[in-house]
Amino acid sequence: MRNDPPRVQPLDYPSAMEDLDRRLVGLLLADGRMSYTDLGKATGLSTSAVHQRVRRLEERGVVTGYTAQVSPDALGLPLTALISVAPFDPSAPDDVPDRLRHITEIEDCHSVAGVESYILKVRVSTPGDLEDLLARIRSAANVSTRTTVVLSTPWEGRSASAAAGEVS
Amino acid sequence: MRNDPPRVQPLDYPSAMEDLDRRLVGLLLADGRMSYTDLGKATGLSTSAVHQRVRRLEERGVVTGYTAQVSPDALGLPLTALISVAPFDPSAPDDVPDRLRHITEIEDCHSVAGVESYILKVRVSTPGDLEDLLARIRSAANVSTRTTVVLSTPWEGRSASAAAGEVS
DNA sequence: ACTGAAAATCCCTTAAG
DNA sequence: CTTAAGGGATTTTCAGT
Numbered sequence: 001m002r003n004d005p006p007r008v009q010p011l012d013y014p015s016a017m018e019d020l021d022r023r024l025v026g027l028l029l030a031d032g033r034m035s036y037t038d039l040g041k042a043t044g045l046s047t048s049a050v051h052q053r054v055r056r057l058e059e060r061g062v063v064t065g066y067t068a069q070v071s072p073d074a075l076g077l078p079l080t081a082l083i084s085v086a087p088f089d090p091s092a093p094d095d096v097p098d099r100l101r102h103i104t105e106i107e108d109c110h111s112v113a114g115v116e117s118y119i120l121k122v123r124v125s126t127p128g129d130l131e132d133l134l135a136r137i138r139s140a141a142n143v144s145t146r147t148t149v150v151l152s153t154p155w156e157g158r159s160a161s162a163a164a165g166e167v168s
Numbered sequence: 169m170r171n172d173p174p175r176v177q178p179l180d181y182p183s184a185m186e187d188l189d190r191r192l193v194g195l196l197l198a199d200g201r202m203s204y205t206d207l208g209k210a211t212g213l214s215t216s217a218v219h220q221r222v223r224r225l226e227e228r229g230v231v232t233g234y235t236a237q238v239s240p241d242a243l244g245l246p247l248t249a250l251i252s253v254a255p256f257d258p259s260a261p262d263d264v265p266d267r268l269r270h271i272t273e274i275e276d277c278h279s280v281a282g283v284e285s286y287i288l289k290v291r292v293s294t295p296g297d298l299e300d301l302l303a304r305i306r307s308a309a310n311v312s313t314r315t316t317v318v319l320s321t322p323w324e325g326r327s328a329s330a331a332a333g334e335v336s
Numbered sequence: 337a338c339t340g341a342a343a344a345t346c347c348c349t350t351a352a353g
Numbered sequence: 354c355t356t357a358a359g360g361g362a363t364t365t366t367c368a369g370t
Contacts, residue, residue: 071229156276
């Protein structure tokens with residue numbers, strides 16, 4: 001694989017997180033409504049200890065919130081696409097995200113290193129809606145677009161962090 | 169924008185979802201730990217009614233679960249990349265997702281229409297880890313890769329569905 | 337389908353060791 | 354971090370409309 005040069009510091013990056021914290025995060029990723037009591041049973045900790053740790057995780061910004069997982073299909077948004085955008089005028093100040101933020105069909109907005117400046121993930125109902133959306137994006141941000149249609153999604157949102165909470 | 173031909177059926181697609189359901193989904197997207205009591209207060213429904221509707225939303229597969237939102241940065245995974253993969257041998261049966269599923273760094277896996285077959289979203293700690301990951305992906309699935317590094321993410325996971333739950 | 341209330345349960349919080 | 358316990362809130366059910 002890779003020829004590891006010796007590291008100056010044998011540290012793991014910011015990730016100074018204990019094993020218990022990782023387990024808790026993993027459990028909350030799997031079920032964000034789990035009670036502190038149940039989290040305690042699953043980790044062997046007392047309810048109070050879990051409460052403390054989860055609160056700290058929230059304060060440290062490791063856990064930023066909780067949300068329902070919703071099926072776009074069931075919501076009538078069966079068409080997903082990835083859109084690369086490039087500004088028509090590269091000399092203009094780059095406020096593309098600000099100009100696009102109000103467009104709710106855009107689920108993700110990444111600034112990327114490459115020929116194009118941003119990659120968006122969008123969800124719509126029909127090809128016609130996609131056509132409309134592209135027009136809105138182009139005119140709102142003065143960009144050209146290159147669209148890749150998603151055919152299917154074997155998996156999504158699997159939070160790499162979940163590996164941290166795996167049962168060993 | 170687009171020249172709408174008259175629709176054969178003036179239906180809204182599968183989305184036969186009432187306004188109340190949309191509001192509930194929106195609220196649960198914003199706070200997945202909200203209690204039925206509070207959901208009731210927010211929608212003007214009784215606790216029981218909320219309970220019924222949320223249960224039905226879960227049964228219908230609209231709400232598929234609940235999860236904590238976790239900051240990859242805080243977890244020590246500050247480097248995100250999008251990887252397009254294309255099979256070396258296009259005649260071989262396409263079991264790329266199965267071959268990649270065990271690689272936990274891969275958060276999303278989309279099958280796409282385009283020159284390349286799949287687009288992956290991955291998270292790692294360092295460029296070195298990305299290098300390793302790419303090698304593992306290539307050898308596990310016998311594919312070539314094209315990697316786009318994410319510089320920053322103005323927003324992510326904004327669930328287009330949230331628009332449904334907006335305050336009018 | 338929603339309301340309202342009652343019952344049972346569970347949860348959070350605090351305190352003390 | 355644990356145990357213990359109080360008080361409170363929440364889930365869940367059920368009958369009624």
